[in-house]
Amino acid sequence: MTSRCRARLAVAAFACVAVLPLAALAADPAGDKAPASGYDYPTQGRVEYVLGCMDDNGHDFANVYKCSCVIDKIAAALPYDDYVEQMTFAKYATLGGEGGNEFRVDRARAQTKKYRALQQEAYQACGLAKATPSAAK
Template structure:
């Protein structure tokens, strides 16, 4: 399956999740939980990355979608991009990685990894190994 095909499949699945989840919760007229508006592309990139790390089975589409929803409840999209970038490049070596090893970057990395760990736990994702 090509990456484009996978992305289209995930987009299709993501469009189905909200109505199905809403119907399953039985919340009817209850106000939805506060969440920040993330662009679809950002959510899809997260889900695909999460599935790369945790397996490409169909259940992980839902679990990884759940995780980004949990993160979106806490962080604005700009904060998410900043923290996830710091986390992704925290182990980048050499002079180019120096920006990602300053105290502020380390604090942002820790916040993001803690938030992601909590989201994984809440959504039933078994984290294979913790990144240091």
């Protein structure tokens, strides 16, 4: 075998070895899509929460971690659809006029109360100040 063939063979063998671990990581033998703990939220939903939290608590670097911690705590407790529903009710609970009527019915008030309590627990656990109604973004 010539040196050129040996070099090609070595590169091909390296490529197969280098790709194998990546393929092994991508494979999900159990077919389990759930995260290790809690519920899986879309990245966009998490980022929107963190940015809103930082708007309310300050744009310093420490708040990136604290606000990320808060959404992680919320995600551990609520499925994403429940989070969206409760967060929406909480966000629009103070909406005035006729358009805000559906956010002031008993069910909406109960969902708002649950969300704000969960959010307050998460704020305390993550070292943020008291959650305000505007933090319910």
